[in-house]
Amino acid sequence: MTSDKSFYEFISNGVPGPEQKVDADNAILPARKLAFSRFKELGLPTIKTEEWRYTNIQRYLKDAFTLAQEEQGTVTAEQLKSASIPQLDSYRAVLVNGRLQADLSTLPSGGKVTVSKLSDAAGNAQLQAWFDKHPHLQSQPFAALNAALFADGLFIEAGMNASLDKPLHIIHVYTASANAFIQPRHLVVLHKSATLEVIESVVGISDNAIAFVNGVTEIVLEENAELWHYNIQNTVKNSRHIHHTSATQKADSRYHHFNFTLPSAELTRNNLSVALTGSNTETNLHGLYLATGTQHVDNHTFVDHLVANCNSNELYKGVLLDDANGVFTGRIHVNQDAQKTNAFQQNNNLLMSEKANINSQPQLEIYADDVKCSHGFTVGRFSEEALFYLRSRGIGAEAAKSLLVNAFAFDITDQVHIPALQDFLAEKIRQYVAGAINN
Amino acid sequence: MLTIKNLHAEVDGKQILKGINLEIRKGEMHAIMGPNGSGKSSLSSVLAGRENYTVTQGEVIFEGKNLLDMAPEDRAREGLFMAFQYPVEIPGVSNLHFLKTALNEIRAYHNLPALESKEFLKLTKEKQQLVDFNANLMNRSLNEGFSGGEKKRNEVFQLAMLDPKLAILDETDSGLDIDALRIVAAGVNKLRSADKAFMVITHYQRLLEYIVPDFVHVLYNGQIVKTGTKELALELEEKGYDWLKEEVHQKESV
Numbered sequence: 001m002t003s004d005k006s007f008y009e010f011i012s013n014g015v016p017g018p019e020q021k022v023d024a025d026n027a028i029l030p031a032r033k034l035a036f037s038r039f040k041e042l043g044l045p046t047i048k049t050e051e052w053r054y055t056n057i058q059r060y061l062k063d064a065f066t067l068a069q070e071e072q073g074t075v076t077a078e079q080l081k082s083a084s085i086p087q088l089d090s091y092r093a094v095l096v097n098g099r100l101q102a103d104l105s106t107l108p109s110g111g112k113v114t115v116s117k118l119s120d121a122a123g124n125a126q127l128q129a130w131f132d133k134h135p136h137l138q139s140q141p142f143a144a145l146n147a148a149l150f151a152d153g154l155f156i157e158a159g160m161n162a163s164l165d166k167p168l169h170i171i172h173v174y175t176a177s178a179n180a181f182i183q184p185r186h187l188v189v190l191h192k193s194a195t196l197e198v199i200e201s202v203v204g205i206s207d208n209a210i211a212f213v214n215g216v217t218e219i220v221l222e223e224n225a226e227l228w229h230y231n232i233q234n235t236v237k238n239s240r241h242i243h244h245t246s247a248t249q250k251a252d253s254r255y256h257h258f259n260f261t262l263p264s265a266e267l268t269r270n271n272l273s274v275a276l277t278g279s280n281t282e283t284n285l286h287g288l289y290l291a292t293g294t295q296h297v298d299n300h301t302f303v304d305h306l307v308a309n310c311n312s313n314e315l316y317k318g319v320l321l322d323d324a325n326g327v328f329t330g331r332i333h334v335n336q337d338a339q340k341t342n343a344f345q346q347n348n349n350l351l352m353s354e355k356a357n358i359n360s361q362p363q364l365e366i367y368a369d370d371v372k373c374s375h376g377f378t379v380g381r382f383s384e385e386a387l388f389y390l391r392s393r394g395i396g397a398e399a400a401k402s403l404l405v406n407a408f409a410f411d412i413t414d415q416v417h418i419p420a421l422q423d424f425l426a427e428k429i430r431q432y433v434a435g436a437i438n439n
Numbered sequence: 440m441l442t443i444k445n446l447h448a449e450v451d452g453k454q455i456l457k458g459i460n461l462e463i464r465k466g467e468m469h470a471i472m473g474p475n476g477s478g479k480s481s482l483s484s485v486l487a488g489r490e491n492y493t494v495t496q497g498e499v500i501f502e503g504k505n506l507l508d509m510a511p512e513d514r515a516r517e518g519l520f521m522a523f524q525y526p527v528e529i530p531g532v533s534n535l536h537f538l539k540t541a542l543n544e545i546r547a548y549h550n551l552p553a554l555e556s557k558e559f560l561k562l563t564k565e566k567q568q569l570v571d572f573n574a575n576l577m578n579r580s581l582n583e584g585f586s587g588g589e590k591k592r593n594e595v596f597q598l599a600m601l602d603p604k605l606a607i608l609d610e611t612d613s614g615l616d617i618d619a620l621r622i623v624a625a626g627v628n629k630l631r632s633a634d635k636a637f638m639v640i641t642h643y644q645r646l647l648e649y650i651v652p653d654f655v656h657v658l659y660n661g662q663i664v665k666t667g668t669k670e671l672a673l674e675l676e677e678k679g680y681d682w683l684k685e686e687v688h689q690k691e692s693v
Contacts, residue, residue: 384490389527392487393541393601394515394548403540407531407580 007061008044011145015067018148026122031132035147042141054327054359055298060240060267063210065181067149075173075205080104083171083203083234087420090169090199091115097174098184098215099152108168112159113196115168118185121155126189130220134246136273136302137216143244143271146216150185153215158194158225167197167228167418174204174211174239186217190225190253197228199421204236204265212240219245221253223278230258230421233268234428237293240267249310251278258416260425261289261297263432268295273302276338279309287316288412290405290429291324291356292436298327303345305338305368314345317412319405319429320356321436328360330375336367345375350408352382352401352436402430440465440502440636441605447496448485455481457661458497463605466633470647470672471640473658474680479640480524482658483609487521488514502604515541516548518604522594522611529581534593535563537581538600545601562600570626572596588619595626606630607638612646624649644676659687 018032044061045052075096093115094104100117107115121127137143154170174182190196204211221227233241247255261268274283289297303312318326330345349358362375382404390400406413406429416422446459455478463469473479485492486499488511499506506514529537543553554562567574572592582590591611598606608627612620627650631637639650647655647669655672657665659680664687665671675683 383527386527386529388489388511389523389529390537390541391511392515392521392523393537393597394512394545395537395541396512396544397510399540399544400512403532403537404529407529410531 007065011149012040015149021149023119023122027128028122028131032148035132035144036149038138039141039144039148042139042144044141051300051329055267055269055296057242057269060212063179065179065210065212067181075101075104075175077104079205080171080173082205083173083201085169085199085201085420085424087423088167088169088199088418089420090167091164093154093168093170095154095170095172095184097151097180097182098172100154108164111164112162112194113164114157116155118153118155118187124155124157126157126220127155127187130187130189130218132218134218134248134273135275136246136304137218137244140244140271142214142242143216143246146183146185146214146244150183150216153185153187155186156188156196156198158190158196160191161193162191163195164197167199170198170200172200172202174202174213174235175206176209176211179210179212181212181214184213184215186215187220188217188227189220190222190227192222193224194222195226197418199230199418200232202231202233202235202241204239207236207238210238210240213242215241215243217243217245219247219255221247221249221255223250224252225250226254226256228256228417230260230416230418232260232262232425233265234260234262235265237264237266239265241265242267242269242271244271245273246271247274249274249276249278249281249283252280253278254282256284257286258412259285259287259289259299261287261291261299262428263290263292263295263435266295269298269300271300271302273304274312275304275306276310276312277306279307281310283310283312284415285312285314285316286412286415288318288409289316289326290319290321290409290432291326292321292432294323294325296325296327300329300331302331302333303343305332305334305341305343307335307337308339308341310338311342312344313342315411316347317409318347318349318358319352319408320349320358321352321433323353323355325356326358326360328358329363330361331363332365332373332375334366334368334371334373338368339370341368341371341373343371343373347377348408349379350382350405351379352405398434402433405429405433442500443497444499445497446485446494446499448481448492448494450481450492454495455492455661456485459658459661459663461656461663463636463638465636467654468631468637468639468650468652470652470655471638471658472642472644472655472672472675474684475642477658478661479642479658480609483521483607483638483640486514486519486607487511512544513548515601515603516545519607520598520601520603520605521607521609522591522598524610524613526582526590526594528583528585530583532581534577534579534581538563538597541597541601566599567596569629570595570599571622587614588616591615591619591623592626595623599626599630604634605636605638607640609640610642611639612641612643620646621649644672647672657683659683
């Protein structure tokens with residue numbers, strides 16, 4: 001437990017190290033150990049750390065936590081209903097505190113797509129090859145901590161030319177009976193020309209204790225692979241989330257990432273980064289954050305154009321209600337060899353209350369001379385005139401507001417290729433906007 | 440249908456309406472004219488429930504109910520409609536979805552079930568043809584990128600769809616070329632009936648050649664200073680508003 005000691009001290013000296021892990025007999029132990037020393041070296045960020053300027057992470061780490069490797073947690077089918085997406089026809093993988101629950105899951109079988117526990121895949125050559133190798137993770141203390149001491153997670157592998165007949169819905173449930181620091185870790189590998197559609201829902205089921213989740217997902221898209229990746233963060237107030245998603249794209253691959261941060265986690269910090277290592281790739285990053293109450297939502301994205309002829313397109317939109325606080329940092333790096341790069345970035349925000357706040361900063365680092373890059377940022381207040389117009393046609397104030405917020409979010413939700421998911425998101429937006437108004 | 444008694448209203452602490460009295464009955468077409476700044480649009484704003492206006496005195500009874508106590512959406516649900524002088528563009532909300540939401544909210548208020556999609560589309564087609572509204576615009580975002588004329592025609596289309604008891608047209612003719620004006624006026628004329636009433640606010644007599652009023656009221660300095668028939672509009676067109684202003688000032692000095 002932490003209490004008097006700082007979180008850093010607690011991790012460095014107060015918990016069993018990597019060599020105590022259940023998978024300590026396998027080949028990733030050296031990588032775990034390396035990561036642990038990297039974490040100790042990097043230390044924890046403060047608000048003086050540039051990347052954490054607007055998110056004072058120290059204040060979220062002050063509580064006493066147990067490192068919940070052993071916290072199994074249980075969940076009933078009934079409780080899972082809140083995470084279900086009506087009308088969605090999908091495979092399903094249910095994880096409780098990072099551990100795959102076979103009895104609650106319906107996994108694809110017999111094909112070239114495998115979904116398994118990361119711990120069961122510890123000897124897999126892909127895991128050996130890719131575990132904690134992403135260049136963007138090397139400077140991230142929380143990612144290092146995760147690599148050193150993660151409990152378990154998923155390993156998804158799609159073989160050459162593989163695809164599924166329907167999406168895979170991964171439901172991550174986090175639950176704690178006492179304040180817990182939970183570290184899930186996932187690896188997704190799509191081999192040449194494989195295609196996959198993955199929806200992740202992050203939910204919480206109890207408000208009694210704090211669940212601090214420090215997760216990492218590494219993604220590898222081999223040549224010509226395509227991944228549609230929807231991430232829906234819709235959890236309970238007493239949860240805190242830091243998640244690093246780092247993808248590597250090889251030539252001709254396509255990565256479509258959607259991030260929906262909905263109420264009510266008090267802290268959400270997403271580090272999404274993509275390294276473009278092969279040419280002629282396409283990267284679409286869509287984000288929608290809708291924050292209510294005193295939520296703090298921080299999205300850091302990084303698109304790294306390392307080679308020529310790649311295209312990236314990023315649109316993040318935020319709706320901030322009540323006292324919510326938003327942060328967006330969009331970094332684009334264009335290497336000097338990355339000629340003919342197209343890199344676009346846009347961040348639009350809608351503040352629906354006087355007290356809501358947004359800090360947004362683009363970071364463009366361009367070292368090539370034949371590129372097209374742009375970025376833009378807007379922040380707007382709610383249009384009273386539009387609201388009055390809708391009301392004057394008989395639409396109630398609440399319905400009118402949710403109509404306007406859905407309209408603002410339309411550019412993002414319209415890109416979602418799964419109708420059931422589109423409907424689910426529209427309904428969630430409606431609920432939360434109505435809930436915030438009624439506060 | 441509508442009774443306005445001694446209505447006083449202010450905006451930003453400034454008195455704009457200074458005692459309006461007006462009675463509108465079923466089937467009637469009333470024109471409100473007046474020079475710029477006389478309070479014409481303020482009157483429509485107060486009736487529709489725009490929040491930055493404060494009523495300081497007087498009352499408005501609509502179909503036996505106190506209109507000023509109602510939220511804007513309830514006024515609409517009770518059968519009041521205002522065609523905006525400057526219709527708002529709302530990207531991302533489709534015209535059709537917007538209309539369906541509005542129509543069904545009004546129906547729910549009257550304990551009617553929501554319209555089936557098929558019935559709704561049938562109604563849409565019927566009204567769209569009635570007021571000559573371009574079908575291609577219906578699936579577009581509400582007013583986004585519409586020309587001035589298209590926006591005003593959309594207001595008349597909404598009017599046809601929502602079928603109110605009393606429609607206020609706030610300077611619907613402003614900024615329209617003569618062809619668009621004719622189309623808008625023809626649409627309005629088709630919607631006239633014995634149980635509906637209209638209040639047409641305009642700066643120009645031109646509109647009233649196409650929409651013939653039963654009464655013409657002249658608003659000046661926050662009050663109705665003269666009421667007449669359509670001939671009054673012609674007189675105003677010919678002589679301007681100055682003679683009326685003088686008349687008012689003479690009365691005041693007496």
